[in-house]
Amino acid sequence: MRIYDTAQRSIVEMELDDHVGMYVCGITPYDATHLGHAATYLAYDLLIRRLENMGHTVTLVRNYTDVDDSILPKAAELGEHYLSLAEREIDRFEADMAALRTRPAAHEPRATWSIDAMITMISQLLDAGHAYISEDRVFFDVTTFPDFGKLSGYSADRMIELAAERGGTPDDPRQRSPLDFVLWQASADGEPSWPSPFGPGRPGWHIECSAMSYAALGETIDIHGGGGDLVFPHHECEIAQSEALHGAPLARYWVHAALVSYQGHKMSKSLGNLVFVSDLRARIDPRAIRLALMAHHYHTEWEWFDSEGLTAQRDLDTLVSAGAGASPAAGSGDGSSGLLAEVQAVLDDNLNAPMAHAALLDAAAAVQRGAAGVTLRRELAAAADLCGIDLSSPLATAAP
Ligand SMILES: [Zn+2]
The missing domain is CATH 3.40.50.620 (HUPs)
Incomplete structure (x- = not known):
């Protein structure tokens, strides 16, 4: 790694x-x-x-x-x-x-x-x-x-x-x-x-x-x-x-x-613009917070915009619908889609979470188009789980 x-x-x-x-x-x-x-x-x-x-x-x-x-x-x-x-x-x-x-x-x-x-x-x-x-x-x-x-x-x-x-x-x-x-x-x-x-x-x-x-x-x-x-x-x-x-x-x-x-300014106590996790959790599913943060590379400075929470909530909804009901396994027995290996590889490359984030959403889109079988759904659940996102339960908070 x-x-x-x-x-x-x-x-x-x-x-x-x-x-x-x-x-x-x-x-x-x-x-x-x-x-x-x-x-x-x-x-x-x-x-x-x-x-x-x-x-x-x-x-x-x-x-x-x-x-x-x-x-x-x-x-x-x-x-x-x-x-x-x-x-x-x-x-x-x-x-x-x-x-x-x-x-x-x-x-x-x-x-x-x-x-x-x-x-x-x-x-x-x-x-x-x-x-x-x-x-x-x-x-x-x-x-x-x-x-x-x-x-x-x-x-x-x-x-x-x-x-x-x-x-x-x-x-x-x-x-x-x-x-x-x-x-x-x-x-x-x-x-x-x-x-x-x-x-x-x-x-x-x-x-x-x-x-x-x-x-x-x-x-x-x-x-x-x-x-x-x-x-x-x-x-x-x-x-x-x-x-x-x-x-x-x-x-x-x-x-x-x-x-x-935060939205163009340094996030600091003195500026009074801290975005608290507890406030975000009241509005969106905690898994959506994880997903939103995965869209940014840990080693590059970035800005949070309030709209990202809602985008992540919608993306989580897509992932949950695509991965729900599929047991998180690596697809053994019925072939491998390669998704899990792809997510592992990008994480091994200086924790490239934005690439992992994109791979998960691409796979969910393929499932939604009906272009994927059970293998991809299972790998999607496994790859999301590797990233700390459990797709087995419905969204905790409905998108407003
Ligand atoms: Zn210390």
């Missing part, structure tokens, strides 16, 4: 053992799941489904960042305990993921459950000379990790600029160099705080994933994923911490999903 590896900056043939360990950075549970999350997690879901279909066993680990610089202010604004906010949003996220029929994660560690592991890692980084204490904070010293920047390939100036935009503190006088990043910090008034050898406080964001991925999957993860905006600083910092400590690659392959915009 070929995939675009961010670190190698090219499409590479993945060489994987029977068992595949995958770590995908999860959500900060302070708001509902939006379409950008769904696009990201469904891309990895498609990857997992195809790997399982090829005979691999996949262990998916997807964390919850239930303490960081985003959830704490939101909880304070709502006058709510941050963990009760997290609990509610995790429930909503899980309901959305279940409705979208994503393969379940084997482990869903929460940052607040993993504080001891983070403290251990920070202590080891201090002992090894990769970190330093400055006033009430512990920083990672990037000068001790010459490969810093190897994942993104960004220049130091670009990294400093992005760090300032994405939660870093390049101007903090407590740090020695602008790209050093926080491993541990004193908590502000009202924020949660844990005891540690470097004073009471809370972890920095990046160390959370290094500690949680190491606990669940060991030194080297086969495939590490997340949204494209995590390449820098989050994943670059994860690499620095983990590789400085373990002397082994953090991940063999890095797979990132591209940004999703």
